[in-house]
Amino acid sequence: MNESVVKSESYSCGACGGTVHFDPDTQNLKCEYCSSITEFTPPEIEIEAYDLEAGLEQCNTDWKQESRVIHCDSCGAETVLEGRNTSQSCAFCDSPHVSDIDSQPGIKPESLIPFQLCEAKAKQSFKKWIKGKFFADTKAKSAHRMDNIKGVYVPYWVFDTDTTTSYKGKRGKRVRTGSGKNRRTSTRWTNVSGVYEKNFRNVNICGSDQIKKMGLSEKMEYKFEELKGYSPVYLSGFVAEKYIRGVEDSWEICKNKIKKAIVSGIKRQIGGDRQQVTSMKTQYENTKYKHVLCPIFVSVYKYKDKEYPFIVNGQSGKIEGKYPLSVPKVIGAVVVALIVISLLIWQSS
Ligand SMILES: [Zn+2]
Ligand SMILES: [Zn+2]
Structure with a gap:
């Protein structure tokens, strides 16, 4: 084992x-x-990807022996603590109303991306980010109060799959007819069909909704080449969020996500000036998944009694967040845009 x-x-x-x-x-x-x-x-673990077809039986669900599940009464977040860690407050909403619950932590992650940034660097990263925001209130840039910033491992399901899609569609070519005032542009369509192949690697689907609940996008980018075999040591000083979406549901979301990439690939293959995909059927082969933990820092930035949540990617330092807008700057930009538009209209008339 x-x-x-x-x-x-x-x-x-x-x-x-x-x-x-x-x-x-x-x-x-x-x-x-x-x-x-x-x-x-670090433990020498060969990171395995599991066959989706073979089901969940192969997975290690025995995470309970070395971890505890903590429930937050305020925001409902459920986090997994390494057995010896203690938690006085919720990592997501900072509420002190947290308690141990007797719940299974779920499938044990076999790999994770360790935190590369310490708290101080995450804070620096945020300060740089807010400074670079043109539309942010200038006072906000100097008045941040990040009382608490917490490192959380967020659960992800990471998929690999090889796809083959047979499709039917139409290729449109723009044609010009007539001359002078009778000049018309129209599209001439021809029927096309074909097969489009694409292999997807490391398509990641977030296994929780906590980041979304904060009103932020959970589409953080990670370098999965830096995955390390799981060890509870990586969790000491941090918490891991418990996943609420299992591998089957995440695979359905993943298929939708890659469908968009397949459709645009088919359109490139069709060529011409315009394209239509009228029907498509995709076969997925060698579909494998990994349950992975990815590091983020969660915090709230307070300004004029209002709270703006933000997260920092614990690997790259990239920020995802909300910030107070400077009303005069936004109005100014709208006015400038209106002036430019009316100048353009005036010039072309
Ligand atoms: Zn909470
Ligand atoms: Zn010491």
Whole structure:
């Protein structure tokens, strides 16, 4: 079995006996009290992708032995804590009303992307981001109060699949007829059919709705080449969100997502000036999935008693968030746009 055994002594500092947490800067364990570094050797796990056809039986559901599930009474978020970790508040809404519940944490992730950024760097990344926002209120740029920023591993289902699509459609060619005032442009259509093949790799579907509930897009980009075999050590100092969407439902979402890519691929293959796809049938082969944890920092930015949620990608430092708009700047931009438009109309008349 690919069990990663973490010895209990690796959770306390060799120098002072204090609690140690995973440290993104060194990718080792760092003491909370004396900052000593305890070396952590990542487990040697070959990261397997499971066959979707074969079902869930192959998966390891035995995550409960080394973790606990925490429920937030305020926002409903369910997070998984590494057994020794403690949590005083919810990672998503900061509510202190959290409690241990007797629930299965679900399929154990076999791999994850470790945090590459520490909290301080995530905050710096946010400051840079808000500074670069032209339409943000200038005062907001200097008045951020990020009381709390928390690292959370978000569950993703990552799919690989090879697709073959047979399709029928139409190719449109623009033709000009007549001359002078009788000149017309029309489209001449010819029927086409064909087969379009495309292999998809690492298509990721978020297994939870918590980020969406914050009003943010969950389409964070990750470099999946940097996946590491799961070890509870990576979770020390962080929490993992429990997935609410299983692999079957996520596969349905994934198919919809790749359908868009297939349709645009078919249109490129059809060529011409305009294209129509009238029917298509896709076959999926070698479909495999991985249950992966991806790192984000979650925080809320307060400005004039209003809250603006934001998240920081724990691997790349990219930000997804809301920010207070500067009303004069927005009005100014609209006025400029209106002037430009009326000048253009005036010139062409
Ligand atoms: Zn120490
Ligand atoms: Zn909450």
